[in-house]
Amino acid sequence: MENEKFLVESGLYDKAEIRYEDYPDLKNLLSGKEKIDLFCNKCKEKRTFTAKSNKIKLSKKYEPITVNIFDTYGEESKDDKDIYSSLMAQEARERQQEFERFLAENKFTVLRYACSRDESHQLIFILFIDGFTIQKIGQYPSYADIDIPQANIYRKELGEKYYNELKRAIGLYSCNVGIGSYVHLRRIVEKLILDALKEAINEGAVTQEQFEIDENKHQRRVEDKIKLLSKYLPKPLVDNKTVYGIISKGIHELEEDECLKYFPVVEQLIKMCLDESIAKKQREKDERELKKKLSVINTEIKEKKPE
Numbered sequence: 665m666e667n668e669k670f671l672v673e674s675g676l677y678d679k680a681e682i683r684y685e686d687y688p689d690l691k692n693l694l695s696g697k698e699k700i701d702l703f704c705n706k707c708k709e710k711r712t713f714t715a716k717s718n719k720i721k722l723s724k725k726y727e728p729i730t731v732n733i734f735d736t737y738g739e740e741s742k743d744d745k746d747i748y749s750s751l752m753a754q755e756a757r758e759r760q761q762e763f764e765r766f767l768a769e770n771k772f773t774v775l776r777y778a779c780s781r782d783e784s785h786q787l788i789f790i791l792f793i794d795g796f797t798i799q800k801i802g803q804y805p806s807y808a809d810i811d812i813p814q815a816n817i818y819r820k821e822l823g824e825k826y827y828n829e830l831k832r833a834i835g836l837y838s839c840n841v842g843i844g845s846y847v848h849l850r851r852i853v854e855k856l857i858l859d860a861l862k863e864a865i866n867e868g869a870v871t872q873e874q875f876e877i878d879e880n881k882h883q884r885r886v887e888d889k890i891k892l893l894s895k896y897l898p899k900p901l902v903d904n905k906t907v908y909g910i911i912s913k914g915i916h917e918l919e920e921d922e923c924l925k926y927f928p929v930v931e932q933l934i935k936m937c938l939d940e941s942i943a944k945k946q947r948e949k950d951e952r953e954l955k956k957k958l959s960v961i962n963t964e965i966k967e968k969k970p971e
Contacts, residue, residue: 667693668700670800671775671789673928675807676840679799684763690798691766694720694773694791703814705805706785713777713787721769767793808838818938821945826855833931842923846914849927852934853901853908856941857889860896869895886912898937907933 667689670680682690692698696715704711771793779785790802811834819827833848864870870892878884890897890905901907907930914923 667698670798671700672702674800675837675924675927676803677799677801678924679797682767682793682796682798684760687763687766691720694718694770694775696775700777700787702787703810704779704781704785705809705813707779707781708813711785712780714780716776716778718773718775720773721766767796806838808835811838815935817942818935821938821942822852822855826852830934837924837927837931840920840924842920842925842927843915843918845927846911846923846930849930849934850908850911850915853911856897856901856937857886857893860893861889863896864893898940900933900936900940904933 670678674680696718699712699714701710701712703709704713773791773793775789775791777787777789788802788804789800792799792801812831815827815830815834818830822830829848829851833845833852836842836845836848861870861872861875864875865872875889875892876884878888884892886908887905890902890908894902910926911930914926918926
């Protein structure tokens with residue numbers, strides 16, 4: 665289990681499997697010995713949050729076997745091997761039992777994190793352990809409270825209508841609604857495709873009919889449409905054109921928990937597309953301004969009279 669990823673990206677009531685190999689990391693997490701990097705909705709910037717020390721119940725520790733019995737009793741025999749294997753098996757059972765006791769004795773944990781800039785800016789996570797799974801059953805501020813302010817940078821790029829679609833998707837995911845959130849994510853992907861189509865038509869690169877129907881008179885699939893418009897679409901979408909199918913499958917076929925599991929990845933892809941579009945427009949703006957300034961300099965040089 666990746667501790668930071670589980671706290672930061674998982675939605676409310678999401679679960680993660682716990683294995684014995686996770687024991688050291690889990691102890692660090694529950695005892696408040698880890699830091700996380702997350703957007704602070706008070707500072708309006710990404711900050712490092714440090715956990716406040718948390719008391720946990722620890723079971724008896726078993727020291728591993730470090731002495732090889734063959735060194736003590738001389739040359740190994742079949743009986744020696746059996747004894748050594750038995751000792752190692754016993755140690756493994758004891759460690760597993762210790763791990764299971766630790767899980768049972770630390771079912772509920774409240775983790776409090778403080779912002780590195782201002783300790784009054786806090787995050788709270790409530791975790792519940794049931795068997796060999798850990799579940800996030802409470803969080804403040806909510807995923808939406810943290811994620812939506814970050815999404816504000818996409819407001820201008822998306823326009824008010826589609827910015828609201830993104831906010832609704834994040835809000836639904838925060839409330840543990842996976843399928844419904846995908847409906848809004850799909851509308852944003854469709855917007856990216858339609859924006860690219862408009863640009864391609866304006867340049868005369870494609871017609872509406874070519875976009876809809878291929879050379880064999882078949883209706884184009886969305887993945888084929890993305891391929892057709894690859895020059896005009898953000899690279900992350902072109903390189904991962906299956907995302908539309910994943911979203912559609914989520915709406916029509918997947919279970920809620922599956923949609924919730926995949927949401928952060930799909931959301932990340934959409935944000936990468938929007939980041940690229942914003943950067944492209946900024947670069948084009950900078951190039952226009954630079955060209956204009958160079959033109960003014962060139963005019964001034966030409967008009968300058970020789971002394």
